Amino acid sequence: MAEYTKAQLTDMIIGKLQRNFGRTVDEATPNHMFKACALVLRDIMSRRQMETDNQVWEGQKRQVHYLSLEFLMGRSLEKNAYNLGLLDTLKSALEGLGFSASDLFESEPDAGLGNGGLGRLAACYLDSMTTLEIPATGYSICYELGIFKQKIIDGKQVELADNWLGLGDAWLIPKLDETEEVRFGGTVEDHWDSQGHNHPEHVGYTTVLAIPRDMEIAGYKTRHTNTLRLWDAKSPVPVDMSLYSRGEYLKAVEQQAMAEVIAKVLYPDDNHYEGKSLRLKQQYFFVSATVQSIIRQHRAQYGTLRNFHEKHVIQINDTHPTLVIPELMRILLDVEGYSWDDAWYIVTHTVCYTNHTILAEALERWPQSLIETLLPRIWQILKEIARRYQDELQGRYGNDQGKIAHMAIIWGGEVRMANLCVCACQAINGVSALHSDILKRDVFHDAYVANPEKFKNVTNGVDHRRWLSQINPKLDALIRECTGGSKYLLHPEAIKGLEKYKDDQSVLSRLESIKNENKRRFASYVARESGIILNTDALFDVQVKRLHEYKRQLLNVLHIVYLYQQLQDNPNMDFTPQTFLFGAKAAPGYHVAKEIIQLINSLAAQIANDPICKDKLQVVFLENYRVSLAEKLMPASELSEQISTAGKEASGTGNMKFMMNGALTIGTLDGANVEMHQQVGSENIFLFGLTADQVAERKRQGYRSLDYYQQNQALKRVIDQISAGFDDHISYNDLTNRLLFGSGGSMADEYMLLADFDSYCAAHRRALETYADRKRWNQMSLINIARSGIFAADRSIMDYAKNIWHVPTR
Numbered sequence: 001m002a003e004y005t006k007a008q009l010t011d012m013i014i015g016k017l018q019r020n021f022g023r024t025v026d027e028a029t030p031n032h033m034f035k036a037c038a039l040v041l042r043d044i045m046s047r048r049q050m051e052t053d054n055q056v057w058e059g060q061k062r063q064v065h066y067l068s069l070e071f072l073m074g075r076s077l078e079k080n081a082y083n084l085g086l087l088d089t090l091k092s093a094l095e096g097l098g099f100s101a102s103d104l105f106e107s108e109p110d111a112g113l114g115n116g117g118l119g120r121l122a123a124c125y126l127d128s129m130t131t132l133e134i135p136a137t138g139y140s141i142c143y144e145l146g147i148f149k150q151k152i153i154d155g156k157q158v159e160l161a162d163n164w165l166g167l168g169d170a171w172l173i174p175k176l177d178e179t180e181e182v183r184f185g186g187t188v189e190d191h192w193d194s195q196g197h198n199h200p201e202h203v204g205y206t207t208v209l210a211i212p213r214d215m216e217i218a219g220y221k222t223r224h225t226n227t228l229r230l231w232d233a234k235s236p237v238p239v240d241m242s243l244y245s246r247g248e249y250l251k252a253v254e255q256q257a258m259a260e261v262i263a264k265v266l267y268p269d270d271n272h273y274e275g276k277s278l279r280l281k282q283q284y285f286f287v288s289a290t291v292q293s294i295i296r297q298h299r300a301q302y303g304t305l306r307n308f309h310e311k312h313v314i315q316i317n318d319t320h321p322t323l324v325i326p327e328l329m330r331i332l333l334d335v336e337g338y339s340w341d342d343a344w345y346i347v348t349h350t351v352c353y354t355n356h357t358i359l360a361e362a363l364e365r366w367p368q369s370l371i372e373t374l375l376p377r378i379w380q381i382l383k384e385i386a387r388r389y390q391d392e393l394q395g396r397y398g399n400d401q402g403k404i405a406h407m408a409i410i411w412g413g414e415v416r417m418a419n420l421c422v423c424a425c426q427a428i429n430g431v432s433a434l435h436s437d438i439l440k441r442d443v444f445h446d447a448y449v450a451n452p453e454k455f456k457n458v459t460n461g462v463d464h465r466r467w468l469s470q471i472n473p474k475l476d477a478l479i480r481e482c483t484g485g486s487k488y489l490l491h492p493e494a495i496k497g498l499e500k501y502k503d504d505q506s507v508l509s510r511l512e513s514i515k516n517e518n519k520r521r522f523a524s525y526v527a528r529e530s531g532i533i534l535n536t537d538a539l540f541d542v543q544v545k546r547l548h549e550y551k552r553q554l555l556n557v558l559h560i561v562y563l564y565q566q567l568q569d570n571p572n573m574d575f576t577p578q579t580f581l582f583g584a585k586a587a588p589g590y591h592v593a594k595e596i597i598q599l600i601n602s603l604a605a606q607i608a609n610d611p612i613c614k615d616k617l618q619v620v621f622l623e624n625y626r627v628s629l630a631e632k633l634m635p636a637s638e639l640s641e642q643i644s645t646a647g648k649e650a651s652g653t654g655n656m657k658f659m660m661n662g663a664l665t666i667g668t669l670d671g672a673n674v675e676m677h678q679q680v681g682s683e684n685i686f687l688f689g690l691t692a693d694q695v696a697e698r699k700r701q702g703y704r705s706l707d708y709y710q711q712n713q714a715l716k717r718v719i720d721q722i723s724a725g726f727d728d729h730i731s732y733n734d735l736t737n738r739l740l741f742g743s744g745g746s747m748a749d750e751y752m753l754l755a756d757f758d759s760y761c762a763a764h765r766r767a768l769e770t771y772a773d774r775k776r777w778n779q780m781s782l783i784n785i786a787r788s789g790i791f792a793a794d795r796s797i798m799d800y801a802k803n804i805w806h807v808p809t810r
Helices: 006-021 030-059 075-083 088-097 101-107 117-131 165-171 241-247 254-263 273-302 323-335 342-348 368-374 377-398 401-407 417-424 433-443 445-450 463-470 473-483 492-499 505-530 553-569 591-608 625-637 653-658 673-680 692-701 706-713 713-724 733-740 753-772 774-786 791-803
Strands: 063-067 134-141 150-155 155-160 173-176 180-184 187-189 199-205 206-218 225-234 311-316 352-354 363-369 414-416 426-429 455-456 539-544 578-583 617-621 639-642 662-667
Touching: 006 206, 006 625, 030 075, 030 088, 030 101, 030 165, 030 206, 063 117, 063 377, 063 445, 075 088, 075 101, 075 463, 075 791, 088 101, 117 134, 117 180, 117 311, 117 463, 117 617, 134 150, 134 241, 134 273, 165 173, 165 180, 165 206, 173 753, 180 273, 187 377, 206 254, 206 273, 225 273, 225 377, 254 273, 273 323, 273 363, 311 323, 323 352, 323 377, 342 706, 352 417, 363 368, 368 377, 368 414, 377 401, 401 445, 414 417, 417 706, 426 433, 426 791, 433 445, 433 455, 433 492, 433 673, 445 505, 463 473, 463 625, 463 653, 473 492, 492 774, 492 791, 505 753, 505 774, 539 625, 553 578, 553 591, 553 617, 553 653, 553 713, 578 625, 578 692, 591 617, 591 733, 617 692, 639 653, 639 753, 653 662, 653 673, 653 774, 662 673, 662 753, 662 774, 673 774, 706 733, 706 753, 713 733, 753 774
Parallel strands: 063 134, 063 311, 134 225, 311 352, 352 426, 426 455, 539 578, 539 639, 578 617, 639 662
Antiparallel strands: 150 155, 173 206, 180 206, 187 199, 206 225, 363 414
16 A cells, blocks of 8 residues: 555645745646655655665664766656655546646656666666665766757757756755865875874865765665765855956856866767866766765764775776775875775775776776876875786786786876776676676786686666566556566566466467557657657567667668668568667767768668658657657567677667567677577577677688678678768768778778678568567567566676675665
8 A cells, every 4th residue: 555645645745836836736837746746755755765874874784885977867756656656646646636647757857867878777776776775875976967968950960958957956955064075186295294104285276066966766665765966066166256346257257167067068078188187077076075975974973984894885887986996095094094005905895896898998098197187196096006006916927018018007198997996996897797708808807817706797687667567567467467466576586477378379469469559659659759650560670779889780770771772672572561760879079970870860761752661661760869768669669689799798788678578689699688598598589690709700810891792792782872872962981981991090890790791681581580470479579578587687786785795685
C-alpha cells in the first residue's frame, strides 16, 4: 500500500501551489504544477534522507563516494514517483486536479548533466546503490547548460544551449552553509621549521566558491535515500561598484563571469588552450570541493583522519576525477600535517578507478605547464608521486626505458592521468570481461604483472526498473504474470522464469502484440515531433549512441546504400521492409563525426524522395537523442545495432537496454556483447565480423583496405556512390578517402569497416530470414529478455560492494 493516499497527496500539492507560487489549482500553469509535484516528492525524499544520514552516522558505516564528471539523470518526476511507490497515486491525484499526468511528465526537461554511456551508467548506479541500501553520494558539477541540444539544419548538426535548470532546479536543494573554497593559480612559498619540515604556503591565488546543490535519490521499496551533490561555481568577489558606476559594466562583473564559466557547459571544446584550461579547472574544482566536503564531515564525526580509509571509499568514474589523488594528499600533508608515507597509505587505501576506454585519445594527458600554472601545489605533489613511482619502476625494470616511459606518470612534458590511477588506486576495474582482459593483456600489462590483485572486472549493468518496468509497462505486466509477481524488480535473476514460456504460442503472440503496439506509439511520437511517418510494418533497425568512428555508424550506412542499390537494380525484388533509425550527437569539435551525421541525413533524404523505396526502405535520423527519447524508442526497437570494431568498445549499456526490451542484437564480439553471446548462445544473436584478436593480427600483418575496395565490386560501388554523393550534390570524398587512404597520418580504415562489410551484410540477411519466421523471432526475443537479468545494475553494484568497496548490501 502507498505511504500516502490520493487525498493526502492532493492536499500536499495544493499546499505547495499556494505557499510557493501563490496560485490556486485553477490559476496554476503546467509549469507551476510540475514544480509543485517535484517539491512534494523532494520533501518526502528529504525526510527519508535525514533518517538515512542519522543511521549512517550512528552506525559509523563505511560510505561510498562516486565521482563522475557526468550523471545523465534524464527526467526525475516519473522515476522518483515510481521508486517511492507513488506513481499510480500521483497520476490519480493529477487527473483529479484536472491535469494530464503524461503531459506533465513529458514537460520535464532532461537533466543535462551528461553526454552518453558514462553518465547514464553513473545514474543507473546511483539508483542501484540506493535500492541496495549502500550509504553513497554521487558528485559532479551543476552544469547550467550541460550537453547541448542538437538541431539538424540542412542535414548538419547545430548545437544549441540546453537550459534544463528552468524547471529542473525544483529537484535541487542549495546547501550554502556547506560551501567550499577552491583555489587556482598563484605560487607556493616554502617555510622550513627547525625540525627540517617544510610547511608550503599557497599565496596569490584566485578563489572560486563551490556551492552544493543536492539532488535526492530515492531507492525502490526502501526508505534509504542517497544524494547526488552537484557543485555550482561562484566568485567570492562582489561586483565592483566603482567600475559599474563608471560604465565599465563588463569589467565590473568579470570576476563573477570567470568563476561561473566553470559550471556553465559540460565538456567545453579543448582544441585550444583556453578550452584545455577550462576543462582542467572543472576537474579540479569538483574533486577539490568533494574531498574537502567529505573530510569536513568525517572530522566532525571522528575528530581524526587516521581512520579515513576505513570509513570511505572514493570511486572515480574514468580519468576525469583523477586529481582527487593529489588533492587528498595535499589536505593530508598541508592541513593535517601527516607524513608523506602516512598520507600515501590513506590515499592508496581509499581511491578506486574504473577505466572506461582503451582509446589512446581518451586516456587523459594534461600539459605539464598548464598544471604548473593553474595548480602549483598540486603540481609539486604530482612531481613527488611521479618521482617515487619512477624510482620504483627503475628498481623493477632496471634500464628498460621503454617500460619506464610507458608507465611513467610524468613524461615528455605531459601528466598521464590513467598511469596516476594505476599507481595510486587500490583497485582498477574494466567494465566487461573482454575490456578487463585487454587492460590486463595490453593497456596496463606491466602494471598488471606487478600487481595482479589490483585488477578486477565489473561488467556494466543498467537500471532494469527504469529501462524495462517503467518504460515498457505491458512487457512488465507479461513478465509479472509469467514469473509469479514483481520479484524480478529486486531480484533481476528471477526474470529467467519467463523462459519456460518460449514454446507457449499465446505468450509469444502477446509478446509480438506488445512490440507492435510500442512501434505504433513510437511512430505517433515521431510524427508529432517531426512530421515524419514511420512505416510500422517494417523491421525497426536501430543504432543510437554517441557518434564516434569506432562505433561504426558509417558501416551501417554502407550496408543501407548497398540495399538501396539492390532496389535500384531490381525495384520488384522480394524485399523485407526495413526502417533504419539513427540517433547520435557528435562532439562539437569532432568534424568527421559531424560529417557522418550529414551523410546519414543526405541518405535519408535521398531514400525518402525515391518512389522505389516507398514502404520498403526508410532511414530516419532522430534529432537530439537523449534519455527521454531513448525511453520511448527502446520498447519499439526490433534489431539492435552493436557493431563497434572488436576490442574498441569497453562495454556498452544500450545493448543491454535493447535486450531487456526484446530487441535482437546484430553485433561484433566486442564489449559486453561477448557476455550477451555467452548468455543467449549463437542461435539467439546475429554475430559478424573479426574478433579483437583477429583485428590485432590483421593490423600486425599490414591491413590494406584498398584491397577490399578493388576486389569487391558491390563494396566498390557503395563507396563510389558515397564519394560522389546523392541528389543534394554533396560529396563525401573526405570520408571515403579516410577509408581507402587514411588521413592526417592515421591508417586507412582504422576501424576496419571494409574488412567486416561482407560479414555484416550476411548477418543482416540471416536476421531478415529469421524475422520472416515470426515464431522463431519471438522465441529469440523472449529468450533474450529472460536471460537479461545478469545485466541489471543491481548485479554490477553487488559486485562492486563485495569485491572492491567491501560494504554490505540489502
